Amino acid sequence: MLGDLSGNLMLGLSTALSIENLLYCALGVTLGTFVGVIPGIGALATMSMLFPITFYLDPTSAIIMLAGIWYGSSYGGSIASILLNLPGTPSSAVACLDGYPMARQGRAGIALFMTTMGSFFGASVGIILMVLFAQPLVALALSFGPSEYFSLMVLGLIAASVISDGSAVKAIAMILLGVLLGVIGLDIQTGQTRFTFGMINLMDGISLVALAMGLFGIAEVTSSLRQAPGAVLQRITLRSMIPTRDDVRRSWMPMVRGSSLGSFFGIMPGVGPTVASFIAYAVEKRVAKEPQRFGKGAIEGVVGPETANNATDQAAFIPTLVLGIPGSATMALILGVLIIHGITPGPSMITDRPDMFWGVVMSFWIGNLLLLVLNIPMIGIWVRLLTIPYHYLYPAIIVFICIGVYSVGSNVFDVFLVIVFGLLGYGARTLGFPVAPMLLGFVLGPLMEQQFRRTMLMSGGKLEVFMLRPMSAAFIVLAALLLTWSIWAAYRHRERTDPPAAESPSA
Amino acid sequence: MRDHRDIIGGGALAAIGTGAAIHAMMSLRLGTIFQMGPGLFPAGVGILLAVLGLVLLVGGLVKQGAPIEFDLRSIVYICLSVGAFALLIRSFGLVPAITAVVAIASRADARLSPLGVAILSLVLSGMAVLIFQVGLKLSLSAFNWPW
Numbered sequence A: 001m002l003g004d005l006s007g008n009l010m011l012g013l014s015t016a017l018s019i020e021n022l023l024y025c026a027l028g029v030t031l032g033t034f035v036g037v038i039p040g041i042g043a044l045a046t047m048s049m050l051f052p053i054t055f056y057l058d059p060t061s062a063i064i065m066l067a068g069i070w071y072g073s074s075y076g077g078s079i080a081s082i083l084l085n086l087p088g089t090p091s092s093a094v095a096c097l098d099g100y101p102m103a104r105q106g107r108a109g110i111a112l113f114m115t116t117m118g119s120f121f122g123a124s125v126g127i128i129l130m131v132l133f134a135q136p137l138v139a140l141a142l143s144f145g146p147s148e149y150f151s152l153m154v155l156g157l158i159a160a161s162v163i164s165d166g167s168a169v170k171a172i173a174m175i176l177l178g179v180l181l182g183v184i185g186l187d188i189q190t191g192q193t194r195f196t197f198g199m200i201n202l203m204d205g206i207s208l209v210a211l212a213m214g215l216f217g218i219a220e221v222t223s224s225l226r227q228a229p230g231a232v233l234q235r236i237t238l239r240s241m242i243p244t245r246d247d248v249r250r251s252w253m254p255m256v257r258g259s260s261l262g263s264f265f266g267i268m269p270g271v272g273p274t275v276a277s278f279i280a281y282a283v284e285k286r287v288a289k290e291p292q293r294f295g296k297g298a299i300e301g302v303v304g305p306e307t308a309n310n311a312t313d314q315a316a317f318i319p320t321l322v323l324g325i326p327g328s329a330t331m332a333l334i335l336g337v338l339i340i341h342g343i344t345p346g347p348s349m350i351t352d353r354p355d356m357f358w359g360v361v362m363s364f365w366i367g368n369l370l371l372l373v374l375n376i377p378m379i380g381i382w383v384r385l386l387t388i389p390y391h392y393l394y395p396a397i398i399v400f401i402c403i404g405v406y407s408v409g410s411n412v413f414d415v416f417l418v419i420v421f422g423l424l425g426y427g428a429r430t431l432g433f434p435v436a437p438m439l440l441g442f443v444l445g446p447l448m449e450q451q452f453r454r455t456m457l458m459s460g461g462k463l464e465v466f467m468l469r470p471m472s473a474a475f476i477v478l479a480a481l482l483l484t485w486s487i488w489a490a491y492r493h494r495e496r497t498d499p500p501a502a503e504s505p506s507a
Numbered sequence B: 001m002r003d004h005r006d007i008i009g010g011g012a013l014a015a016i017g018t019g020a021a022i023h024a025m026m027s028l029r030l031g032t033i034f035q036m037g038p039g040l041f042p043a044g045v046g047i048l049l050a051v052l053g054l055v056l057l058v059g060g061l062v063k064q065g066a067p068i069e070f071d072l073r074s075i076v077y078i079c080l081s082v083g084a085f086a087l088l089i090r091s092f093g094l095v096p097a098i099t100a101v102v103a104i105a106s107r108a109d110a111r112l113s114p115l116g117v118a119i120l121s122l123v124l125s126g127m128a129v130l131i132f133q134v135g136l137k138l139s140l141s142a143f144n145w146p147w
Helices: A001-014 A019-035 A044-054 A059-084 A097-106 A110-142 A147-161 A168-183 A210-225 A247-269 A272-289 A300-315 A315-324 A330-340 A348-352 A355-373 A379-385 A390-409 A410-430 A436-459 A470-497 B006-029 B040-060 B072-092 B092-108 B114-136
Strands: none
Touching: A001 A019, A001 A110, A001 A300, A001 A355, A001 B006, A001 B040, A019 A044, A019 A059, A019 A110, A019 A168, A019 A355, A044 A059, A044 A210, A044 A300, A044 A330, A044 A390, A044 B092, A059 A110, A059 A300, A059 A330, A059 A355, A059 A379, A097 A110, A097 A300, A097 B006, A097 B040, A110 A168, A110 A247, A110 A315, A110 A330, A110 A348, A147 A168, A147 A210, A168 A470, A210 B072, A210 B114, A247 A315, A300 A436, A300 B072, A300 B114, A315 A330, A315 A348, A315 A355, A330 A348, A330 A355, A330 B092, A355 A379, A390 A410, A390 B006, A390 B072, A390 B092, A410 B040, A470 B114, B006 B040, B072 B092, B092 B114
16 A cells, blocks of 8 residues: 555656656746736636647646646735735635735735745645545545436535535526536437537537636636736845744644645535635634734734645645546636546546556646745746736737637637627626636536436436435435535524625625 | 615526526427436426526515626627637738737727737737747638638
8 A cells, every 4th residue: 555655656756757747837837826926817717728728738737737827826826915915816815814914014025935835835735635545535436326426516516606605596506507508519318419509519519618718717807907906016035035933933833724724625525715715814813812913914814824725726636636526617627628638537547547647646746846936036026027017918818818719629609609608707797696606517517417317227217316325325415414504504694794794704 | 675686697597597498398308217318407407597596586686785887898898809809810810810809908998009009919929929830830820811
């Protein structure tokens, strides 16, 4: 077992250290930091923009690069939060609460240094968990039949909508809308076209790239046009980054707590880094000896959440790569890369393509080491980036969206689809309906239908089979419990905060 | 007390769900639960969506909500720029399509001068040719002439 593990790690290391993969890893984390720093464009939009390029890459390199964007953006996100009081990524929003006050006290350098260390610590814990739990989870997952897979996906979707911020009903409705969009095209089992309305371009279904770019790219650019920031910056020198002995002493435990919280939420399907960071902040404030320091530049309130969101980023790969069930829209994109390359995600991938799985895991280590270099000695570059005016950036983003979508199949129809989904995404955003669950439903929908139909065929059409197999029943019961809890919590919340509810959690 | 955002959003979702369910039931074979036809799953999902949409709509009627902030100008210009790209790319090529995107999209906040548009288009065209044509060897020509 232990020899097995070290063999796997060596295999992974040799894959990750190939020149090509190193290059894509570096490219991914640099781009990730870049879009993390810049408010108004997130990891999801960037990943969908680069998605078409991954068709031309080896799938391992493709995932290494996209994953780099994902965890790199968490590092970059806190830079804007601390210096501008404007979160570069949603998961770094909490870092504003105490990070910006620290910057105003002239302690920006220390805040940046300690968040980077915390991020690295959190990511490392997440990666170690992945290494340790992959094998046992695979053994468990291999015993799953279609009923277990269906129930697990139901649980994942319910968890994603219940725990995410905002109304669970809205999130579930948006998932269903995504599932419906996923139905469009040829039905694999009967060969019949569904919902194509006679359009040949819809026969193969809606392009994932066009959907993601419309929903996230176009909609994100449009909604950040109004809030483009004017930067007021201070110079960050290496000397100003050295923390005092007191800072280090205070940060140690928040890192440990943040990483355990973050990894726990990462493994659970559906809980993203944003939720993890908010909870980590609440926990730090709860356990603090002087909670009144929070909001006035308490280093614990910066380090804890930033550690937690990075741990979540890494641990989120566990359900995605091991079970083939993505917990978030970003992970759904990673899964999309695999599917497009003809690789069935799930436990068999690890046994069939160990070089790929372990290569990706080991690349996380390398990527995080690169991020340390990018975020400490080279911090000045990123700070200067914050001064690029947004009116130069956003036309460029749209150009890359257009070329990206068009290049997938040289299909003009897909570019028009971007407009449709851009309008849909922006409309949903202005109405306060979350769009990320839609993408999740779009990717998971076809898989769910397939597993459901298989289960029905095998059981002779008996729905109770989902409750008769123990693992499947456990997932369903858990999903039902989560749903009941959320309804109860929403009811209590309304009673307490009637009239109008507060918008942001002011933990 | 009204939450217009939930009323519109819930109503739209309910309409989409109902439409999808009706379409699935009318034009696709439903089959039995044992031998599911292509229409059964979308019909089920459609009905569920219609119910949730209705729940949101009714909820919106009895609670207070935030006002809708819809930036019509930005979304129109940005969608137009994407449409211009779609129309130009095949017949005229990469550089004209990129220039059109920059020129139209930059109208959304109108902070870029004509000179800025020219410079940005030039830089982006150069980058696009380098990345997509030279680097990834895609069959995208910089200029085309349709006739």
